[in-house]
Amino acid sequence: LSLPRFTFPTNSAFLSTRVDWKETREAHVFKADLPGMKKVEIEVDRVLQISGERSVEKEDKNNEWHCVELSSGKFMRKFRLAENAKMDQVNANMENGVLTVTIPKEEVKKPGVKTIDISD
Template identity: 45%
Template structure:
């Protein structure tokens, strides 16, 4: 189960119905209220980083998380386990260089921090997690605990 993504900032970061999270027409309208000025619009930066896409699939032996984080160096990514059962993936994409004297026509690349959390299932073996990062994709492998799978005791209850 995925917990709600967090991307910092003000109240909009906590409101799932905030227009910051989903603005299908904002990028194409010329009258956007100055949101995307020559500075690039920090509101949109946070929103774009919040959309860090993560796939989660599993096989008999492990859970596999794949996160798309292009342009983020592996040194700027953290993978942690909180409370023994919550996988936390976080990081920050920083601006490479400033061109203060340049006149910007369009800024579409996003910068900012991101964080995703996933509640791990009971059969996850958190102390055996492995991570790799290649071509902008972070891969987190969480092995399954075979004992936890075998200990599941299911019994049928008669319906009266």
């Protein structure tokens, strides 16, 4: 019985890096699914930019590969931050292949209603 071989380019980019963005009362929270990533860069300047790279496993000439589906290459995601984001207080951590970036919010003062008296 012969099994079909599937191969994908080893230099393909991470085009499908998935990111969730939720807003709580206190912060904007981004969660990115980055399994196997050792180095991730985060830049913040009114735009949150998350980028990184996963290198391909070195091909061993002594083994026969039947299927290669794990992606390798670079990825980058950008998100325009809301006006209430405190860009100087960004916090990030990686746990179990999930990157969490938390950006606290500052209170935005809503314009109050002003009553104007009309004199006769």
